[in-house]
Amino acid sequence: MAVSISGARGKSIRMGAVALAFLLFARPGLAMDDFWTLQFGPKDGGPSDIVTERQRLRELERNPPPGYPTLSPKNVAATRAAIERYEAIVKAGGWKPVPDAVVKPGEQHFALVELRDRLIVSGELSPDAAGGDTLDGTLQQALEAYQSTNGLTPNRRLDKATVASLNVSAEDRLKQLKVNLKRITELSGVAKSQGKYVVVNIPAAQVEAVALNKVISRHTGVVGKVDRPTPILRSSITEMNFNPIWRLPPTVISKDLIPQGREMQAKGENVLLKTGIEAYSNGKKVDPEKVDWSSPAVKSYAYRQPPGKDNPLGFVKINFANSDSVYMHDSPSEGLFGRNFRAASSGCIRVHNVERLAYWLLGQNSGWDQERVEKMKETGERKDVRLATPVPLHFVYISAWATEDGTIHFRRDLYNRDGVAEIATSY
Numbered sequence: 178m179a180v181s182i183s184g185a186r187g188k189s190i191r192m193g194a195v196a197l198a199f200l201l202f203a204r205p206g207l208a209m210d211d212f213w214t215l216q217f218g219p220k221d222g223g224p225s226d227i228v229t230e231r232q233r234l235r236e237l238e239r240n241p242p243p244g245y246p247t248l249s250p251k252n253v254a255a256t257r258a259a260i261e262r263y264e265a266i267v268k269a270g271g272w273k274p275v276p277d278a279v280v281k282p283g284e285q286h287f288a289l290v291e292l293r294d295r296l297i298v299s300g301e302l303s304p305d306a307a308g309g310d311t312l313d314g315t316l317q318q319a320l321e322a323y324q325s326t327n328g329l330t331p332n333r334r335l336d337k338a339t340v341a342s343l344n345v346s347a348e349d350r351l352k353q354l355k356v357n358l359k360r361i362t363e364l365s366g367v368a369k370s371q372g373k374y375v376v377v378n379i380p381a382a383q384v385e386a387v388a389l390n391k392v393i394s395r396h397t398g399v400v401g402k403v404d405r406p407t408p409i410l411r412s413s414i415t416e417m418n419f420n421p422i423w424r425l426p427p428t429v430i431s432k433d434l435i436p437q438g439r440e441m442q443a444k445g446e447n448v449l450l451k452t453g454i455e456a457y458s459n460g461k462k463v464d465p466e467k468v469d470w471s472s473p474a475v476k477s478y479a480y481r482q483p484p485g486k487d488n489p490l491g492f493v494k495i496n497f498a499n500s501d502s503v504y505m506h507d508s509p510s511e512g513l514f515g516r517n518f519r520a521a522s523s524g525c526i527r528v529h530n531v532e533r534l535a536y537w538l539l540g541q542n543s544g545w546d547q548e549r550v551e552k553m554k555e556t557g558e559r560k561d562v563r564l565a566t567p568v569p570l571h572f573v574y575i576s577a578w579a580t581e582d583g584t585i586h587f588r589r590d591l592y593n594r595d596g597v598a599e600i601a602t603s604y
Contacts, residue, residue, distance in 0.1 A: 234330050235515030239529055243392035245580040246385060247378050248361065248368040248571065255579035256358045262585075263351040271347035272298040280335040285311045292316070292335060295343055296323060328381060328588045330517040338517075341604030342587075349597040350587060353577035356595050361578055364571065367411070374569040375414065375534075377505070377526055379407050380576040380588035382519040384505070384528050386537050396534060399508070399519045399527035406592050407524050409574055412497040413567035414538055419553040419560045420484040421494040425454070426502055428523050430480060438470035454482045484559055492554040493535050495528075497570050507531040520591055526572075541565040 245252070266272070272295045278288035289310045296302035302319040309316070317333040324331040327342050368374060368387070376385045377398060384396040401407035405428060425434060438448040449456060449465035456463040457479040468475060482488050491507025505526040513519055514529040528534060532550050539545035542565045553560065576588040576595055590602045 234332055237331060238517060239397050239511070239514045241383060241395045241397060243395050245582070246368070246387045246390060246392050247376055247381075247573070247575050247578065248365045248387075249390055249581065250365045250369050251581040252578055253358070253362050253365055255581055255583065256354060256361055256577075258583070259579035259585045260351065260354045260358065263347060263354055266298060266347045267351055274344045275335075275340050277337070277340055278335055279337065280312050282312050282317050282333050286335075288335065289316065292320070292343070296320070298347075299323070326584055326586050328517075328586070338604050341600055342589075345587075345601045345604075346598065349601050350577065352597055353587065353590065353595045353601070354579075354585075357575055357577040360573065360575055364573055364575075368571070371569045374571065375538075377407070377570075377572045378588075379409070379572065379574050380591045384526065384534065386534055393537060394530070394533050396531070397514045397519070397529040399513050399522050400591075401522050401524040402520050403592060405523045407522070407526065407572060408499070408501040408503060410499050410501065410503075410570075410572045412499050412570045414495055414497045414570050415564055415567045416496040417535060417538070417562045417564070418490075418494040418496065419562065420492050420557050421488070421490050421506075421559075422484060423482040423488050423490045425480040425482070426523065431476070432523075434480060435470060435475055438468070438475065442470045452482065453485065453487060454480050456480055484557060491531065492557070493531055493550075495531075495535070495538070505531075538564060538568055 273291060275291045275295050276288040278286050280286045280289060287310055289312055290308060293302060293307050293309060293316060296316075296319045297304050297307060301322045302316070306315055306319070312320075312333075312335065320335065320339070321331045321333045323329075323343070324333075324339060329339055329342060368376075369390075373388045376387060377383075377400075378385070379400050382398045382400045384398045386393045386396075434448065434454070441448045441451070447465055447468075448454070448470075449468060456465065456468055456475075458474075458477070463478060468478075486509055489506075489508065491509050493507050495505040497504070501524065503525045505528055508514075508527040508529075511529075513521055513527070532547075532554060536545060536547045536550040539550070539562065542562065545562070552558075574592070574594055576590050577586065579585045589604060590597055593599075593602045595601065
């Protein structure tokens with residue numbers, strides 16, 4: 178199965194629909210009602226008759242294909258070409274909004290007539306496919322192509338998040354491309370000089386390991402929530418902590434732990450005993466039974482959680498110098514990695530399949546192959562390891578770009594940094 182999409186300068190590109198069906202990001206509204214969900218993520222589940230489809234889509238979210246580097250120098254010319262194309266679309270009048278509707282494959286709906294026109298303008302659908310009001314195979318493939326390149330779950334359905342994305346105006350998409358061209362131009366020049374580096378693209382919630390301008394592995398990530406954004410930074414990865422101790426940062430203590438402690442205390446429960454988190458005062462461990470969460474003293478305590486299966490850092494923490502006290506790490510929960518909207522942390526980056534990234538980073542360290550990294554996960558051994566060769570790291574904010582094959586990508590303007598309409602930030 179393959180679909181044709183129109184890329185930069187109107188170039189038609191033939192791509193497998195499954196290969197398209199990955200680059201992620203979009204829908205807000207993920208429930209984060211309590212401390213457990215915030216730290217460990219929601220649990221999978223659902224009626225048995227839809228488990229197979231849900232799990233298929235979760236696998237698409239969890240395991241994106243390598244694709245092209247976001248900071249490839251070749252993306253500069255490709256993004257300029259995309260700007261030219263969108264200038265032509267804007268000059269021609271852009272596109273009409275798609276009516277708000279939820280339509281499944283095979284169903285009929287009047288909104289699909291407008292959907293076809295919309296996808297014809299942006300190039301996912303050929304002009305001879307106009308007019309139909311059924312979500313047939315051809316329209317499903319075009320919709321999947323659109324969803325994939327716009328960071329939406331490629332479910333081939335017209336849903337609320339897809340409609341919202343489709344209804345971001347051509348003018349705003351053009352503005353995003355122009356704003357991001359400046360970012361890509363600057364960053365690609367830096368990346369070009371680095372043979373090996375790691376990129377975290379915040380709006381895409383993805384992590385790339387890049388060597389010689391090729392993506393060695395791409396990882397689904399979890400990034401900071403809108404009110405606790407992941408910072409843009411440039412640093413170098415220097416150290417890994419295997420099976421680390423989690424030292425709770427001030428934001429988590431004040432906004433999560435203490436409120437949850439008070440809530441549980443009112444119910445006769447103890448948050449420290451429940452989580453295994455330890456409280457310290459002046460370096461001495463505090464008896465969890467004697468902690469009064471209504472007392473101001475709890476704000477002065479230091480909190481940490483020993484290594485273990487419930488430690489939210491998982492089995493490895495990746496360190497790099499920065500002024501924001503953020504880091505990258507594993508997670509004991511798979512729940513969030515299978516979601517499309519993954520802005521759920523306090524600013525740090527959770528990495529899916531982090532063991533693969535870990536042994537790639539340790540490539541210059543003697544004796545640190547894949548088997549040894551996996552053994553550290555299995556045994557729970559506590560160990561800190563300095564990288565023999567630091568690896569450059571970039572936390573970037575790229576929400577619109579084109580790759581060398583002519584494919585144009587858009588992501589939600591998660592932190593409202595592109596200066597576009599709210600609809601581009603909230604789907």
